Amino acid sequence: MSTHTKRQEMDRPDADRPGAGRTATATRAPHQDLPGGHRQGDEGKVGAGLFDPAQLLKSLPDAFRKLDPRVMVKSPVMFVVLIGSVVTTVLAVKDPGDWFGWAITVWLWLTTLFANLAEAVAEGRGKAQADTLRKAKTDTVARRLTGGAEENVPGTELRVGDLVVCEAGDIIPGDGDVVEGVASVDESAITGESAPVIRESGGDRSAVTGGTKVLSDRIVIKITTKPGETFIDRMINLVEGAARQKTPNEIALNILLASLTLVFLLAVVTLKPFAIYAGADDQTSLIVLAALLVCLIPTTIGALLSAIGIAGMDRLVQRNVLAMSGRAVEAAGDVSTLLLDKTGTITLGNRQAAEFVPVRGTTEAEVADAAQLSSLADETPEGRSIVVLAKERYGLRERHQGELTGAEWVEFTAQTRMSGVDVDGRKVRKGATGSVIAWVEERGGEVAKDARELTDAISQAGGTPLLVALEDADGARVLGVIHLKDVVKEGMRERFDELRRMGIKTVMITGDNPLTAKAIADEAGVDDFLAEATPEDKMALIKREQAGGKLVAMTGDGTNDAPALAQADVGVAMNTGTSAAKEAGNMVDLDSNPTKLIEIVEIGKQLLITRGALTTFSIANDVAKYFAIIPAMFAVAYPSLDKLNIMALSSPESAILSAVIFNALIIVALVPLALKGVRYRPMSADRMLRRNLGVYGLGGLVAPFIGIKVIDVLLSLIPGIG
């Protein structure tokens, strides 16, 4: 079991969202080569994120390392705090007897440190993951094929286009495509799934990843990436945050925060001459002004901003999704059109028997009986579903092939497209319409007229008809029709309704004919569908949506999906897909579960909401801080200003110190929120704004009044302060 699995289990107590796992648990992805549904149960929710106080302690050394001014300068807000800390330290050293100066100094340093700690904790979670990945990336020896002969070379010397051989027990030396053979491969190193998967040449399952292990057979692999740029290398960089670049929205927010910092810097710097004129020179020492500045600038969001970004990426990683850029995660929040593949995402992927329809002169029970009998030798999912339906709907006990003595079984093959049984002089068959009609006519039987009408009706409703026929003493004849339907996953309609409320349009992509597609689209409740879709159609649809200013997300796995994946704003490639698809997309889903697209959108939104909520909170906090510090500074010069001390703080020193302490502690208090993300539920923008404004706007206004008062009360208990 890999660390991924362990992490998931640790996360489980957080699974508090109603309907958790609704999408993910409903079924497996169509790619049946990835078993092991044990990880799926507690996903499908946004907001999971483990926060363990012990992490704070573990990340402490990193927090100190980040005090390097060259690192700090990247966050203008915290850089100002750092300068403030240095200034107060110098002043405190010059006047070592001033307890107040020391207290402010210590708390300013703590403010800086807490900010670094938040980032370090966020990064720490990725580091653990990167370490596991590194273990998988042990030095491998590649068996390179040159002109038919094998030679052993280090994996690092492989070039794009080289052919290498891997046999059971070998570690695959680099990313590539299987060009010869079939093998089972253990990909647990990257996906966390211990069950092996099949990789074979040609088709959409040809991609192999360096660092994974061949368990059986022999394959020849054509290397497609340079050493050092392999998937596993990129993954390590991503989860470690080394490749992390600020996203557009993060940059914009940073600019706003920097300009607010400038405004408040201006307000504080210019205060000094005003204070001198007012006769409050002594009360506005540099230490006090530094304290005021740090309280006013948006330190809360400034301290947590990068942690929020890292944690957002991390939440994707926890869901086994790798985003190649933070930009893609942000774009996910903006998506207004989702292209969803029908099979596996909207429907279960297999057609299932839905009803038995008798022709005139036959009963439903007769059809059910014959259908069941004739399907016992059909091991395809469709065949099994007929047996199941007969049992569930008509109470027909499942008979086993061994029970019927003297029975001659006709198994289903792709050539005959029929299955059945000959027993007691009766011949029962079920199969594709054409095949069964041919079989009946061969035997001189007559096909009932209404049989054709029934099959046509089923086809038109988007279903697939199968005929059931019998030959006995009365001759050959059609008994009835089996209606095979594409079954829409449970809960999908509600899910799409939610998306619609969030303002996201869903488009179902299917290779079915328009009739079938429409029937399923109506049943599933998607907004639109694209039938008989070719890769070109998909591409055209994406471009059309984008021309209207919409952002499009899609999933894909085949090589022919690659152009569309590259064109989409959020292109999620399935890990089972080809390397071309993985190259083209900006995210890879290691679970290869197309339903996850919906979660990715939610995570993108949650990332932005968390930023906005904490920014609002941070700015709203300023009001209370003014009410603490302004009277503390100026009540001596203008006694009337003591009326602003509405919190009735015990002394000027205590008031200023309380504000600074609150300002520092609120960062630590909000680290869990920054890492987990603000609780997110799909709802309209209006309701969401009202809710978040209430919680973080009003909350941000009120909380510091209470917090500062409480700290002041505690401080005044210390002798010499209050």
Added chain:
Amino acid sequence: MSPVLAGVLQLLALIAALALAYRPLGDYMARVYSSKKHLRAEKWIYKAIGADPDSEMRWTAYLRGLLAFSAAGVLFLYLLQRLQGALPGSLGFKSIDPDQAFNTAASFVANTNWQSYSGEQAMGHVVQTAGLAVQNFVSAAVGIAVAVALVRGFAPSRTGELGNFWADLVRGVVRVLLPISVLGALVLVACGVLQNFSGIHEVGQFLGGTQQWNGGAIATQEVIKLLGTNGGGYFNANSAHPFENPTPFSNLFEIFLILVIPFALTRTFGRMVGSIRQGYAILATMATIWLGFTALMMWTEFHHGGPAFDLAGGAMEGKETRFGIGGSSIFAVATTLTSTGAVNSFHSSYTGFGGGIQMLGMQLGEIAPGGVGSGLYGMLVMAIIAVFIAGLMVGRTPEYLGKKIGTREIKLAACYILVTPALVLGFTAVSMALSTPKDSMLNSGAHGFSEILYAYTSGANNNGSAFGGLSADTDWFNTTIGLAMLLGRFLPMVFVLALAGSLAEQTPVPKTAGTLRTEKPLFTGLLAGTIMIITGLTYFPALALGPLAEGLAS
């Protein structure tokens, strides 16, 4: 009738008049700035200045035109004053000193109309009518042009084009300001405002001695002074002077003139972006702040304690008895929440809180409803900031009217909100730190500080009203306030036009259920809150040491 009731009734009458004018004027201005046709008179002007009114400009070209035109305006006005002594029709007044001439030129071109001179004792007919009154028209038209350019940036095209500066300028004067001014001047004359070219009269005073009175084209200058939110009075006493503002009715009409275009421009905005309701949301934010400030002002002025105040029915010092506390308070709030700066009472004599309300009104950036044009673009910039924060809270890259608020937009909006605080606080701090500027203060303590803070607040925000109590005709104040006015006017315009250009290049994002609804009351509340917290908090420490210290003491 009690003075309070009278004040409230005046306010209600004003609101009714503004409401009546809102739709027709707003729609009319939208047509003016969207029309493809040119009037004959306009064609002559275009021919005379050599402009092609049909060529579309990108933001850089628009800005170049604007800056060149304004620079020429400053130079012309400066020379006119410097040469006054040699010009006919100057009532014998001397040429103006260089520092004051610079200050006045900057002041009128920047739509500020800060006056460090006494109108009736320094400026003759030529400077008043050919110089100052002309700038009253064109500086106002420039403000509207910038607002219209920004609104065009929100239009659902993707051309990067913002219209034509010369066409917007000329139309603003010819089709909007001039016609209303003609009507307005007639009303004012009917109320008793002077309009002549008479010379100086020696008039005997009631208690002996003589006094000099002069007439002039007062009504025509008065109307554009208010309509264009300029504020520069013909007389030193401004709208407190009976020749400028003789009756309570003329007073109410003057307040109406101040507010009518800035409020109606929100309708124009709604029309031009294709959603009247978006205009209503901006209007609601402006109106909420304006009404809140007016209510507070009336409350603090009426309820000022003390025996003398009780006898007078409130804080009557420095207010004209013909306007009373109500008429004065409404005027004071209207003039400081717009970039007008005309006064009908002595602002320095208001209660401590009253002075604070006036200063805060200007410090908010004069956006409720603000100067003609400048109020709308200032409010839209604040809306962009509010949308950015709120937009994040609904989980999308923030967008306003379908245009995304990205890095570039936030950078420009941030620069915009930095300019005036930097000028106000910077210049005030330097003045307080130096020894000589403080000699101009006529009061000590918190009130003295308020005098200087008010002066720079008024200058940098292009208000132009004076607190009084400050001898501002010194080299230091003439120069620094002159700079504050120019920078406070034109730097924000640079950022606004750049912003408009950036928005105009974007393809709009279609509206979905996930889009932040900026036409809802919730957004109005959020916008008002953002303005109060972000702009208000910047000035809180400074206000605490001036008006707050004073107001809380009584």
